[in-house]
Amino acid sequence: MAIPSPLLLLLLLLFPSLTLLSPAESKLTLDYYNKTCPQFYEIMQQSITTKQLAAPTTAAATLRLFFHDCMVEGCDASLLISSNSFNTAEKDADINLSLPGDAFDLVTRAKTALELQCPGIVSCADILAIAARDLVTMVGGPYYNVRLGRKDGLVSIASEVEGNVARANMSMNQIISLFASKGFTVEELVALAGAHTIGFSHCSQFINRIFSFSKTSEYDPSYNPKFAEGLRKLCANYKQDPAMSAFNDPITPNKFDNMYYLNLQRGLGLLASDQALASDPRAKPYVDMYAENQSAFFKAFVHAMEKFL
Ligand code: HEM
Ligand SMILES: *[C@@H]1O[C@H](CO)[C@@H](O)[C@H](O)[C@H]1NC(C)=O
Ligand SMILES: *[C@@H]1O[C@H](CO)[C@@H](O)[C@H](O)[C@H]1NC(C)=O
Ligand SMILES: *[C@@H]1O[C@H](CO)[C@@H](O)[C@H](O)[C@H]1NC(C)=O
Ligand SMILES: CC(=O)N[C@H]1CO[C@H](CO)[C@@H](O)[C@@H]1O
Numbered sequence: 001m002a003i004p005s006p007l008l009l010l011l012l013l014l015f016p017s018l019t020l021l022s023p024a025e026s027k028l029t030l031d032y033y034n035k036t037c038p039q040f041y042e043i044m045q046q047s048i049t050t051k052q053l054a055a056p057t058t059a060a061a062t063l064r065l066f067f068h069d070c071m072v073e074g075c076d077a078s079l080l081i082s083s084n085s086f087n088t089a090e091k092d093a094d095i096n097l098s099l100p101g102d103a104f105d106l107v108t109r110a111k112t113a114l115e116l117q118c119p120g121i122v123s124c125a126d127i128l129a130i131a132a133r134d135l136v137t138m139v140g141g142p143y144y145n146v147r148l149g150r151k152d153g154l155v156s157i158a159s160e161v162e163g164n165v166a167r168a169n170m171s172m173n174q175i176i177s178l179f180a181s182k183g184f185t186v187e188e189l190v191a192l193a194g195a196h197t198i199g200f201s202h203c204s205q206f207i208n209r210i211f212s213f214s215k216t217s218e219y220d221p222s223y224n225p226k227f228a229e230g231l232r233k234l235c236a237n238y239k240q241d242p243a244m245s246a247f248n249d250p251i252t253p254n255k256f257d258n259m260y261y262l263n264l265q266r267g268l269g270l271l272a273s274d275q276a277l278a279s280d281p282r283a284k285p286y287v288d289m290y291a292e293n294q295s296a297f298f299k300a301f302v303h304a305m306e307k308f309l
Helices: 006-014 023-027 040-054 058-071 094-098 101-117 124-138 172-181 186-197 225-234 259-265 272-279 284-292 294-305
Strands: 200-202 245-247
Touching: 040 058, 040 101, 040 124, 058 101, 058 124, 058 186, 101 124, 172 186, 172 272, 186 259, 186 272, 186 284, 186 294, 259 272, 259 284, 272 284, 284 294
Parallel strands: none
Antiparallel strands: 200 245
């Protein structure tokens, strides 16, 4: 991409979702690098496999990184831009504190390998998109098409992350309208949230659900009591050890499957935003459908992921 004109820059600042669904992006194609970098898929596959075998948390870290990158200014790898003394970048917004290093490391490694073969051709945004897809597939999830040709963004502003990224303590109304503002229906939101079938969350993200929850209950009564008890033990010392984390899916934590939805039906939703899907009348029918039918979940997940441009 050429250096953005001040007007474009202003537009991007005013309408952060502009790049997500703009007509310009419809130029993305499946075979974008076939001529300019024929080794693209092979190099990606190699970088991804090596990294995932060495660090199995890479899959979840990368999927989350891709999602967050896409929610702010479209999938432009702006999340990879570093801060400087004039600008605090997206990746340094406090919510990004927890974005694990493995995903950044994978993109850097793949980019380095690709630069050796096809200098200056492949964008980091496309690397991140393919990595997320291949890793989802590698841990048991469905394969979906990733159209290529994204340009890396030059704009990355921490303050834009707030409000564009979903928080565990947001109300269902807030989450639904956030996703709607990015072009996603409630059905798509519920399908995308199924990404929490892998990976983990830090105690700080659900601590208010397990200690001093209310006057009448020490923990959130929508938790399965045994699960709440386990989490209270796990997180007892989280202030001393802020890295302490729990699996998002306590039953099959490393497998991309529909267990997430079955968990929600049993009070095993880790985050408040997870559990809320199972009680909200707009979201619940999809939770129940995906809990019952993994193919339906995979089909909806594929459809929603293919919308991230
Ligand atoms: C529906 C609203 C959502 C909320 C409120 C939310 C919130 C969170 C939070 C608070 C964490 C834990 C972060 C940490 O402690 O490090 C997390 C982890 C994660 N999220 Fe979400 N998320 C949402 C939707 C999504 C979507 C749509 C995706 C992907 C398509 C996604 C993928 C992930 C993954 C894979 C992890 C685990 C990361 C890891 O293990 O490193 N999330 N999410
Ligand atoms: C592009 O390359 C991929 C991987 O090598 C291949 O599967 C695909 O068929 C190619 N597409 C076209 C249009 O040549
Ligand atoms: C939600 O959580 C964030 C940190 O994750 C915190 O800054 C914010 O104050 C919380 N909001 C509410 C309403 O609790
Ligand atoms: C499960 O979902 C798939 C995909 O939507 C559908 O074709 C199939 O009929 C569903 N199976 C059942 C038992 O409902
Ligand atoms: C605001 C803040 O604490 N940002 C941190 C984000 O994470 C990086 C490391 O990944 C830290 O260096 C920043 O200080």
